[in-house]
Amino acid sequence: MYLPILCLMPIINVNHLSKTYEYYKKQAGLWNSVKSLFHREKLFTVAVNNISFSIETGEMVGFLGPNGAGKTTTLKMLSGILYPTSGEASVLGYTPWKRQKEFQKQFAIVMGQKNQLWWDLPAMESFILNKEIYEVPDAQFKKTLDELAVLLDITEILDVQVRKLSLGQRMKCELVAALLHSPKVLFLDEPTIGLDVVSQNNIREFLKKYNREKHVTIVLTSHYMEDVEALCERVIIINYGALMYDGGLVELLNRYIDHKLLEVTFTEKVSADQLKKLGKIKERTPQRVVLEVPKSNAKHVAASMLTQLPVDDILINEVPIDDVIRKIFQEKR
Amino acid sequence: MKTYWNIYTVFVQNGVSYLAQYRKDAWWNVAVNVLWVGMLFLIVEVIFSQTATIVGWKKEEVYLLTILWTIVSEAFVMIFGGNTQQIPHMITDGDLDIFLTKPANTLFLVSTRFFLFRAFYRLLADFGILAWIVWRFDVGVSLPHAVLAFFLVVCGIIVHFSMTLLANTLSFWFLRIDNVNDTLVSLHTLGRYPIDVFPKTLKILLLTALPMAFSGYIPVAVLTGRWPWYAVGYAVCFTAAFFCLAVRFWSFALKRYSSASS
Numbered sequence: 001m002y003l004p005i006l007c008l009m010p011i012i013n014v015n016h017l018s019k020t021y022e023y024y025k026k027q028a029g030l031w032n033s034v035k036s037l038f039h040r041e042k043l044f045t046v047a048v049n050n051i052s053f054s055i056e057t058g059e060m061v062g063f064l065g066p067n068g069a070g071k072t073t074t075l076k077m078l079s080g081i082l083y084p085t086s087g088e089a090s091v092l093g094y095t096p097w098k099r100q101k102e103f104q105k106q107f108a109i110v111m112g113q114k115n116q117l118w119w120d121l122p123a124m125e126s127f128i129l130n131k132e133i134y135e136v137p138d139a140q141f142k143k144t145l146d147e148l149a150v151l152l153d154i155t156e157i158l159d160v161q162v163r164k165l166s167l168g169q170r171m172k173c174e175l176v177a178a179l180l181h182s183p184k185v186l187f188l189d190e191p192t193i194g195l196d197v198v199s200q201n202n203i204r205e206f207l208k209k210y211n212r213e214k215h216v217t218i219v220l221t222s223h224y225m226e227d228v229e230a231l232c233e234r235v236i237i238i239n240y241g242a243l244m245y246d247g248g249l250v251e252l253l254n255r256y257i258d259h260k261l262l263e264v265t266f267t268e269k270v271s272a273d274q275l276k277k278l279g280k281i282k283e284r285t286p287q288r289v290v291l292e293v294p295k296s297n298a299k300h301v302a303a304s305m306l307t308q309l310p311v312d313d314i315l316i317n318e319v320p321i322d323d324v325i326r327k328i329f330q331e332k333r
Numbered sequence: 334m335k336t337y338w339n340i341y342t343v344f345v346q347n348g349v350s351y352l353a354q355y356r357k358d359a360w361w362n363v364a365v366n367v368l369w370v371g372m373l374f375l376i377v378e379v380i381f382s383q384t385a386t387i388v389g390w391k392k393e394e395v396y397l398l399t400i401l402w403t404i405v406s407e408a409f410v411m412i413f414g415g416n417t418q419q420i421p422h423m424i425t426d427g428d429l430d431i432f433l434t435k436p437a438n439t440l441f442l443v444s445t446r447f448f449l450f451r452a453f454y455r456l457l458a459d460f461g462i463l464a465w466i467v468w469r470f471d472v473g474v475s476l477p478h479a480v481l482a483f484f485l486v487v488c489g490i491i492v493h494f495s496m497t498l499l500a501n502t503l504s505f506w507f508l509r510i511d512n513v514n515d516t517l518v519s520l521h522t523l524g525r526y527p528i529d530v531f532p533k534t535l536k537i538l539l540l541t542a543l544p545m546a547f548s549g550y551i552p553v554a555v556l557t558g559r560w561p562w563y564a565v566g567y568a569v570c571f572t573a574a575f576f577c578l579a580v581r582f583w584s585f586a587l588k589r590y591s592s593a594s595s
Contacts, residue, residue, distance in 0.1 A: 021591060068594075076592055081433045083588060104436035116431045121350050129347070132339040133437050161354070 010054035011217050017087035019048040019073050047073040049241035058215040062232035070241040071221040075187045079109045108178035112190035117162045123173040124158045134181035148176045168199030188220045204230045225321040260298040262291040263315040348448030359451040366455040373399050388529040393470035400463045402525035402549030405489040411452035416444045417497045418514045421504035427593030485552035488572040492547040495579035505586035524548035
């Protein structure tokens with residue numbers, strides 16, 4: 001009965017959400033330690049400051065920000081782990097921190113730095129436990145597990161103790177554990193942290209395919225911009241708890257970046273004076289240079305170089321997304 | 334209810350799986366436990382070599398008290414397996430996070446997730462010792478009394494759990510309460526003595542605010558006729574109230590949970 005209404009509404013709605021933590025100040029030294037036993041100065045830190053956004057069904061959104069920006073705190077509030085200090089949020093029509101079973105059965109959270117798998121037992125035992133907790137019928141459990149095990153290529157390791165698995169294998173198993181009940185919303189907090197490039201790519205490919213096929217709404221935090229570039233069309237950037245940008249990744253690049261990078265290799269040495277006329281030198285060795293040139297002028301400069309200089313190879317690159325994000329954080333600090 | 338039964342079944346199965354991974358540790362543990370129970374009996378033997386009774390308690394009654402107290406302790410360890418004692422660490426390390434997102438009672442998951450199966454073997458050994466005491470000393474136990482005693486042992490386990498939960502829940506405020514479980518273990522040993530030896534105030538404390546008497550004294554007091562059968566009513570009401578208090582306190586404290594930084 002409510003389904004048509006829900007389809008028209010965003011699946012995640014956040015309104016003026018804030019979270020303040022309290023902590024105590026303690027100065028170093030024995031005397032200060034003794035003093036703090038009797039009196040401590042209570043301080044407050046605003047982890048999330050009045051943020052609002054909404055996310056539509058099936059979207060895959062990158063949640064970006066430096067360490068301590070408030071990304072994880074926001075995800076924890078949206079998954080009901082933490083109560084907010086003020087503001088409202090609804091996920092799938094539920095208030096997350098009310099921790100209703102109906103809601104909890106429809107979402108999952110994977111935290112790259114925490115695991116839910118039993119360390120000393122094979123991953124399969126944890127999957128069976130989740131099957132019972134989420135009341136997944138036997139047939140559905142078998143079907144979903146078979147499907148995920150093939151997709152993530154973990155069929156051979158299901159019966160191996162978790163502590164004997166590599167980090168990449170463990171993360172794949174964590175994903176399976178989180179997806180066995182077919183959640184509609186998936187929160188991923190740094191799912192590729194610490195993984196090698198091959199494993200990172202495997203996880204990305206899997207998430208891309210899973211999102212495309214199952215239309216699961218995914219909110220992803222990551223410090224690896226490759227994750228965001230590969231997976232998310234939309235990004236939300238927060239810093240010091242405040243929302244700084246909410247929009248398309250392409251628009252973000254257009255808004256903040258007005259140049260491209262020309263990476264040129266020469267067949268013989270080229271002087272810096274010759275190159276300075278063409279653009280701003282970012283890196284230089286005698287036979288290689290990276291030049292920063294205005295976006296609108298990039299093709300023209302490349303053509304000039306080809307005719308005027310002993311060019312062996314030339315590449316026109318976009319500015320790495322890491323640099324864009326770094327620039328935004330530095331500008332707004 | 335069926336869901337919780339199924340979850341608990343998996344916990345027990347995982348406990349068996351865990352035991353299978355560390356078999357030598359399990360057998361070593363059983364051996365140490367038997368030795369430890371033997372030591373407890375040796376102490377009782379030494380005391381009773383000097384006197385026939387202690388405040389009216391005969392040797393076989395103290396034996397009975399010792400083994401029932403051991404059974405309550407072992408059953409607590411087996412079912413709750415130190416889970417509740419892990420709560421402070423779960424709070425400071427943020428390990429509670431994942432449990433809060435599960436569609437099942439968080440307290441149930443947190444306090445029963447690790448079923449210590451090796452304690453089951455120890456418990457079997459304890460029941461063997463109990464049978465030997467009943468046979469050796471010809472303790473006249475009627476069936477109704479035995480049923481009541483069993484019921485009171487269950488109450489003892491629940492009270493012990495509630496007390497551990499209450500103490501460990503304080504870590505939502507104090508974060509580090511490293512000594513609380515050591516203190517509880519020390520206090521818990523008071524339950525294996527006939528509490529009639531203690532001053533009146535302490536005796537009242539052990540029956541109310543620090544209910545260690547539930548772990549051994551009360552079952553044996555009913556079994557030996559020191560307490561009338563209707564005293565069971567007090568034990569049941571107290572157990573229910575104490576359990577409710579612990580659960581309410583946990584629910585209240587859970588709202589203060591602030592997780593840990595990622």
